[in-house]
Amino acid sequence: MRFRLPVILIIILLSIGLIQAQESEATPEPLPPLPEAQLVEIEAADGLMLKGDFYLVDNARPTIFLIHELYARRSSWDSVLEPLLRAGYNVLAIDVRGHGATRGGLDWNRAIDDIALWFTWLREEAEVRPDAISTMGSSMGSTLTIIACANDAACRTTIAISPGWSYYGFSLEGFIAARPILVVYAERDRWPALGVPDMVAAAPNTLTVHTYTGNAHGMNLLRNELEDFTEIMLDWFAAYGS
Secondary structure, eight states, X not given: OTTHHHHXXXXXXXXXXXXXXXXXXXXXXXXXXXXXXXXXXXXXXXSOEXXXXXXXXXXXXXXXXXXXXXXXXXXXXXXXXXXXXXXXXXXXXXXXXXXXXXXXXXXXHHHHXXXXXXXXXXXXXXXXXXXXXXXXXXXXXXXXXXXXXXXXXXXXXXXXXXXXXXXXXXXXXXXXXXXXXXXXXXTTOHHHHHHHHHHHHHOTTTEEEEEESSOOOTHHHHHHTHHHHHHHHHHHHHHHOO
16 A cells, blocks of 8 residues: 555656646747837828828848728738738738818828828938839729839738729729739629729739629628638738738
């Protein structure tokens, strides 16, 4: 009997150690905190104060510039912020003039000029890599991003969610072939479905198209397909935006 107690104790101690080891392996390391939003204000040519949120991971890393759709605001991109930041991208999300905190009236010509000012701010004030800025937009915001990226000599690429060939009289002709573009839309979403064939014809070598079933548009499509879209988004920016 005098040998049984130590053996039992050893078994108990080994069991406790095994349980602790398993618990240690099962508990993931906590993720590092995400950078906080920096509210940025810049003055447009007509005096309107343009407002956006800037998230800085590292000045040396690429930057993604997000432009929302009509009647939305910069917070509509909240669901993709964490994946982009975790992947090491700086992010700028703005309120287009006539929307959110920027206010003012709708003016798409001035909005395109505003985006050019934001490009300048990113390079001169935020001091991010000047040659590693890409854009992503939704619906009318995709029109703005495609045109603005084409107008910027160093813009890398664009992801366009539910774009149209000509929204509010702004045709993509002359802009669509300037950069690699990923078009994402639902196959029964009327205006993208009508416009994408023209886009493909105008940019057969630079356009990539990813379709989903259904007819969801813009941010509704993003919400419906968030998990799959996030993977596609990160793969695209890794290939073309870094």
